[in-house]
Structure formats: C-alpha cells, structure tokens
Amino acid sequence: MTMQTGTAGGRLEIERLSQSFGGMVAVADLTMTVEPGELFGIIGPNGAGKTTILNCVNRINRNYSGVIKVDGVPLRCPPSMVSRHRVSRTFQSADVFLDFEVTDFLQLGRLERQRRNALAAAAWWPGIRRDEAREHCAAAALLERHGLGKLAGLRLRETSYGTRKVLDILRAAIAQPRVLLLDEPTSGVAVGDRLLIADILRAISGTGCTLVVVDHDVGFISRLSSRILAISYGRALGIGPPQEILAHQEVIDSYIGTGSSATAPALPPDSTEPTE
Numbered sequence: 272m273t274m275q276t277g278t279a280g281g282r283l284e285i286e287r288l289s290q291s292f293g294g295m296v297a298v299a300d301l302t303m304t305v306e307p308g309e310l311f312g313i314i315g316p317n318g319a320g321k322t323t324i325l326n327c328v329n330r331i332n333r334n335y336s337g338v339i340k341v342d343g344v345p346l347r348c349p350p351s352m353v354s355r356h357r358v359s360r361t362f363q364s365a366d367v368f369l370d371f372e373v374t375d376f377l378q379l380g381r382l383e384r385q386r387r388n389a390l391a392a393a394a395w396w397p398g399i400r401r402d403e404a405r406e407h408c409a410a411a412a413l414l415e416r417h418g419l420g421k422l423a424g425l426r427l428r429e430t431s432y433g434t435r436k437v438l439d440i441l442r443a444a445i446a447q448p449r450v451l452l453l454d455e456p457t458s459g460v461a462v463g464d465r466l467l468i469a470d471i472l473r474a475i476s477g478t479g480c481t482l483v484v485v486d487h488d489v490g491f492i493s494r495l496s497s498r499i500l501a502i503s504y505g506r507a508l509g510i511g512p513p514q515e516i517l518a519h520q521e522v523i524d525s526y527i528g529t530g531s532s533a534t535a536p537a538l539p540p541d542s543t544e545p546t547e
C-alpha cells in the first residue's frame with residue numbers, strides 16, 4: 272500500500288505544557304519529544320487529558336503554558352494556520368460532515384494547503400478549476416488505493432461509522448502532513464475496520480510522517496507504537512516502549528483501579544491482526 276505524505280516527518284517537542292480549565296488541571300507540566308518519523312501512542316483513562324494535548328498542539332487551545340515546537344519552531348499561530356507547519360489531525364468524532372460527498376470530504380484536507388486567496392481565485396478562474404479537478408482526482412485515487420473506490424459517489428451518512436473513521440484519517444493524510452495527530456481512530460470501530468486503520472497508519476508511518484495516536488485500545492496502540500505516553504489526571508505516568516510503560520504500577524492502577532496488583536496488565540488480544 273502506498274501513501275503520500277510530506278517529504279519527511281517533523282520533530283514535535285512539548286515543553287512543560289500545562290492547561291487548566293477554571294480550577295481544573297487537564298494537563299500538568301508535560302514534557303515530551305516525538306522524533307521525526309516516529310509512531311507515538313498516548314493512552315490513559317477517560318478525562319486523563321489526551322485530547323487536550325492534541326488540542327494544544329493544533330492550537331484549538333491557546334491559553335496553555337509551556338511551549339510546543341515543530342522542527343524547532345514554536346507554534347503561536349491560530350488553529351487555521353497550523354497546517355502551514357504541516358500539522359494535521361483527526362477528531363474523536365468525525366460525524367459533523369454527514370451531508371458531504373466522500374470525495375468532497377477528503378478534499379477538505381487539501382483546502383488548507385491551497386495557496387490562493389479570494390482575490391487570486393477571482394483573477395485566476397481557469398487555474399482554480401484545474402486545481403479543483405486535480406484535487407478531486409487525488410481524492411478518488413486515494414480511495415481506490417485503499418480499496419474504497421466504490422464510496423466515491425456516496426454521502427458520508429450513507430457509510431458506516433467505521434468507514435467514516437477511516438475516511439477521516441484519509442482526509443487528514445491527504446494534506447501531506449509532517450506531523451499527524453489521531454484522536455481515538457478505532458473507538459467504536461469493528462474489527463474489520465480496525466485492521467484497515469492499522470494498515471493505513473502503518474502505510475502513513477512508512478512514508479516517514481510523524482504520528483501521534485491517542486487510543487483506548489492498548490493492544491492496538493502497543494503494537495503500532497515504538498513509544499507511548501501513559502497519562503492520568505493530566506499527569507504523565509511514564510514515556511517509553513509499550514511493554515515498559517505497561518509494567519508500571521501506576522499505569523496498572525490507573526487502568527484496573529487498585530493499588531495492589533504486582534503484575535503487568537496482559538496486553539489485550541491483538542486487534543490489529545486478523546485471527547485465523
């Protein structure tokens with residue numbers, strides 16, 4: 272499976288990130304670096320602060336303290352400009368574009384990369400039409416590449432929930448990001464679509480793109496990621512190779528809710544590989 276992204280992955284550095292809402296600390300003093308081309312996982316119970324981290328990176332949250340850099344450049348722009356740093360993301364719920372046709376939805380991912388403004392668009396109409404035709408072809412080709420060509424004429428509401436999660440990943444990837452953030456790509460998704468999602472993430476990673484994946488499926492994320500962050504109540508419990516982090520007592524406790532277990536949690540069955 273081939274997939275195009277930006278020329279190479281970006282380095283994501285998060286230094287002393289803290290984000291509070293009112294008096295509630297959602298992320299507390301988090302420092303971590305994701306290396307170029309790394310596939311990095313984030314796990315933690317509900318409300319741990321996982322989505323908040325992604326919201327800070329792509330500047331939906333802007334009143335945090337600390338610094339977030341991509342390739343050494345601090346992100347200080349509004350969220351609409353983050354794509355200039357070649358950062359793209361998926362959302363925990365992708366169900367806000369139900370009336371879009373599938374190819375139009377994928378093209379949304381490219382919109383941010385288009386260089387024209389309204390004046391240029393008005394002055395350069397034939398060029399714009401050519402651009403749009405090219406974007407449409409790129410979206411259709413991407414679908415074909417993943418065996419999803421038959422979806423091209425459908426509206427999102429005519430596809431399954433799992434398919435919409437797949438399409439949201441393709442929408443984010445078509446922007447050719449250097450850093451791609453994914454918020455729970457497998458939540459609520461059946462095994463068949465999880466296999467496809469795992470394949471797509473591996474394909475994107477294979478291009479050198481840096482990936483940060485939040486997920487509750489510890490088996491899925493452990494098998495994909497070279498390192499993971501475990502977070503609970505906004506506080507990092509550990510960052511490192513999955514087997515190492517999953518053996519931490521605090522990680523065990525935050526998942527099974529006792530202070531007495533002396534054994535590492537067994538990895539759930541591998542949901543990224545077919546069972547035969």
Ligand SMILES: Nc1ncnc2c1ncn2[C@@H]1O[C@H](COP(=O)(O)OP(=O)(O)OP(=O)(O)O)[C@@H](O)[C@H]1O
Binds near residue numbers: 295297321323324
């Ligand atoms: N914009 C916001 N305003 C107020 N509180 C918020 C906001 N965003 C997040 N929170 C709170 O911050 C905490 C962390 O939320 P976050 O969404 O990051 O958790 P999460 O780890 O992604 O959880 P889940 O696994 O359920 O998606 C929660 O208590 C949440 O209610």
Ligand SMILES: [Mg+2]
Binds near residue numbers: 322323363
């Ligand atoms: Mg979340």
